[in-house]
Amino acid sequence: MVSLIAKHALSGQAPLALQDLHFQIEDLGPITSIAPFNGQESALNAVLEAGHGLRFPVPNTSTQQAVAKLLWSGRGQAFLVGVAPDARLAAHAAVTDQSDGWVTLGLEGARAEAVLARLVAVDLRLTACPVGASLRAQVQHIPALIHRAAPQVFHIMVMRSFGQSAWHEVSEAMRGVAAR
Amino acid sequence: MRLSCPLCGPRDRREFYYYGSDDYLNRPHSDPQADASSGGWSDAWEDYLHLRDNPAGRLRDLWYHEGGCGAWLAVTRDTSTHQVFDVALVVDLKGKAGS
Numbered sequence: 001m002v003s004l005i006a007k008h009a010l011s012g013q014a015p016l017a018l019q020d021l022h023f024q025i026e027d028l029g030p031i032t033s034i035a036p037f038n039g040q041e042s043a044l045n046a047v048l049e050a051g052h053g054l055r056f057p058v059p060n061t062s063t064q065q066a067v068a069k070l071l072w073s074g075r076g077q078a079f080l081v082g083v084a085p086d087a088r089l090a091a092h093a094a095v096t097d098q099s100d101g102w103v104t105l106g107l108e109g110a111r112a113e114a115v116l117a118r119l120v121a122v123d124l125r126l127t128a129c130p131v132g133a134s135l136r137a138q139v140q141h142i143p144a145l146i147h148r149a150a151p152q153v154f155h156i157m158v159m160r161s162f163g164q165s166a167w168h169e170v171s172e173a174m175r176g177v178a179a180r
Numbered sequence: 181m182r183l184s185c186p187l188c189g190p191r192d193r194r195e196f197y198y199y200g201s202d203d204y205l206n207r208p209h210s211d212p213q214a215d216a217s218s219g220g221w222s223d224a225w226e227d228y229l230h231l232r233d234n235p236a237g238r239l240r241d242l243w244y245h246e247g248g249c250g251a252w253l254a255v256t257r258d259t260s261t262h263q264v265f266d267v268a269l270v271v272d273l274k275g276k277a278g279s
Binding site for chain 2: 077135
């Protein structure tokens with residue numbers, strides 16, 4: 001039996017710190033997409049409450065219980081991150097492991113908003129994008145899920161194959177902001 | 181041009197992929213017996229595939245929010261003033277008359 005070695009899409013990438021800005025790879029643990037079947041939303045919510053203490057998020061938001069988070073990720077879909085999914089969810093939703101398919105980049109700092117303003121055509125200021133917000137947008141032209149984990153912390157999730165490009169775009173924008 | 185996605189909110193037009201007229205929502209029914217004699221072709225299919233209105237004014241067409249939530253949208257807009265009247269989720273139109 002061949003033993004496969006898991007390799008991160010950005011393995012070996014060192015964190016980048018420029019002045020107060022900090023950029024690094026985040027490990028959110030397991031990532032599972034949860035897409036409720038038609039008419040199963042309330043049954044799914046009951047299982048989510050029982051198994052994870054979470055409710056399915058409304059668009060552009062997330063719900064959290066300790067390390068478990070449910071991030072809205074598109075129409076009729078959310079990503080469960082941090083914990084393995086309760087087996088009972090599969091009766092009410094399409095449950096798909098996405099752990100190796102996505103790369104999460106963490107951007108932290110008082111000027112993180114200014115960095116992302118160069119890349120994302122959505123208002124990410126705290127008033128329009130509160131802590132917990134989880135929205136789909138493009139980083140340059142890369143489809144991404146942007147989650148505000150804390151007032152000065154953004155998690156940028158992109159598909160694995162875009163990891164290197166997303167790292168490049170954000171780090172270049174960081175250099176631009178830091179040079180001002 | 182900006183479209184207000186019912187899920188994501190107002191977004192730039194570049195996040196959206198244009199598909200075409202909302203005629204695509206009205207796919208003709210297939211009738212196996214009638215198809216056997218006509219070879220599957222009918223005036224309804226002719227209309228569905230080839231005939232489009234080209235109004236200077238209000239029209240509804242389909243857009244895909246590929247840079248966002250991945251929803252199909254029915255956008256009602258005016259081709260002469262560029263005003264956008266309404267953006268609706270196609271999934272919510274399912275089963276409604278005339279959609």
